Amino acid sequence: MPFIFRGQNLDALLGDPLNAANSLYGIMSAAEPQFMEDLRQHWKTHVRTTPGVNGTAWRPALKAFSAIEGFWGNTYSDHRIAQVMYGPAHSVATQAVTGVGSSAQFLRDFEAARDEAFYVFFQATSVNQLAGVSFKATYYHKDVSSLFEQRPHSKLRAIVSRRVIDTAQIMLRILYGNMNMGWGSLYSTRTLATTLLLAQMHNSALAHYRSGYTGRRCYNQSAVAFTLLTFSYIVAQAWVDKNYEYNEQRWYYFWKLVGSLLGVDSRLIADDHAEAATLWDLFFARGECFGGTPAPYPTTLDPNRIDDDLWNGYAVQPEANLIQWVPAFVVTQMRNSVRWGKYMLGL
Template sequence: MPFTFRGQNLDAILGDALDAPNSLFGIMSAADPQFMQGLRQHWTKHAQATPSVNGWKPALKAFSDIAADWWNTYSDHRLAGILYGAQAHATATAAVTGAQSSAQFLRDFEAARDEAFYVFFQATSVNELAGVSFQATYYHYDVSALFEQRPHSKLKAIVSRRVIETAQIMLRILYGNMSMGWGSLYSTRTLATTLLLAQMHNVALQHYRSRYTDRRCYNQSAVAFTLLTFSYVVAQAWRDKRYEFNEQRWYYFWKLLGSLLGVDTRLIANTHAEAAELWDLFFEHHECQGGPGAPYPTTLDPRRIHSELRAGYDVQPEANLLQWVPAFIVTQMRNSLRWGKYLLGR
């Protein structure tokens, strides 16, 4: 049976590279190829200057360098203006975002980002992310094949650092990757930060091939499923506990994030019902290990994970995440009514 989602057979795109023409990554590549090449070179230069740790390259400085830039090179307003500049690009962008202007897009994106920040910074979400989401990515055959080929993925100390770094990059995306204080006066850097993450992965992971599927490991299917392990798993946990959050904005954030990473729009869920359907499809069509019968999203099934990868996962808290406490406090104050309902379990 074909991999059919929203009435479309997507078999042909599952193994494609992360540069879909109908993604914000693809549109930006067409609208300003020089900027996109500059991001790629920015990462390459950083990687060449960074000593590896058992084959792993710490990446955070590349992202902090964007935040420290005084000019508007990486600003959301500038990049949104490029996406909505030429008519052809504006039409393609609007088809992804649903917004007809750069100003409306930024308002919608910032509202979705704020919602995601609020959801991420609750105990329920942290528990699901640390206990389920990161490891659930290994369900996917190609994700598993990728990390099986990277020796540091089986070393607890490196895995812990890599996961914490991923969390820090996500927090930069959620907070706009601004330098605290004066940085907030000129612009956020969410779009550029996510596009840099895409270029980092494109450079670092594009040459790996899967022993399970004989296609590139870093592909549309693998990243689309990875998005689900964060968006759908956390949303289901909140649903199970009947906590209040804006589900539409939550999935809109993940749609835009995935599109900036180069995921084809046809492989991204817009609603919780679509996310549940897509989750099941990945297992029914043998994109993920274990065959038909998808595991419940909030309960990790270790039988579906490569034993050495499972043994290498041992994530511990890290003190430098405390730098985000001020942002957490601001976000909670802006959502004080919902915060009270959350604490009361309503």
């Protein structure tokens, strides 16, 4: 069965690297290659100066991202990066991804989308899905599973827990710029660079692995496009099941932009919940994920589709430094009290 999405056969690009020309990552690579190389070198420096944990090859990444977000100059600002992408040579390609014609409108839409994503992430239902389902569901994908099977520390519960918390902290840094605080607007000026750094980290660390199941590179378009679904679609479905109110357009726009900054081809990213559901089913029907049809219900894990060692090695132990996000949680709840009020009243 061919991988046909939105009427296009996408078989040819599933195994491609994460540098799609029609992605914001690809656009930035063409528009400002030195900036992208600087990000890659920033990550390389971090790797060289950070020891592995417990004698393994895994190195915590958060310090590298903290360094980018702690830089207050213009070099890494969202405004500057948006202006580069909307420069004369790249504005048409950028508009095709973002759907808007100016850097100012893009930044407004991106901020609104991040704000919505921050609100959705900071709810008990979402946290439960992310920690209990989303991360482990990535193992459904054959190339993702093969990648982690080749990395011995992916089966050590202590390391896996650190890795999951590390990823969560990076995502929170990408999201946190939406808070309406005096210094919040400054903090948000590096969210694009932070996501591009995440792309460079993955490209540097994972691009050389080959999948034992498909023979392709493990870190490919298909694997990352599916991983996006495990965070976007799974969480959204949990909200749909509970009849919680969320802005579907902004939620999926956030993930579209994140995926594009990671180098995912625009043709493999869902624009709304219905498309996400179609993609989810297609990954299983096409054989990109284990088990074939029917696809598992997104919010319920099927352990029979996941490698036993990876399944048994998964763990999440909250860390004390997550307490720093409590004020953000309180402010987020207060800002969205009207939504919760309507829900409690059944309106």
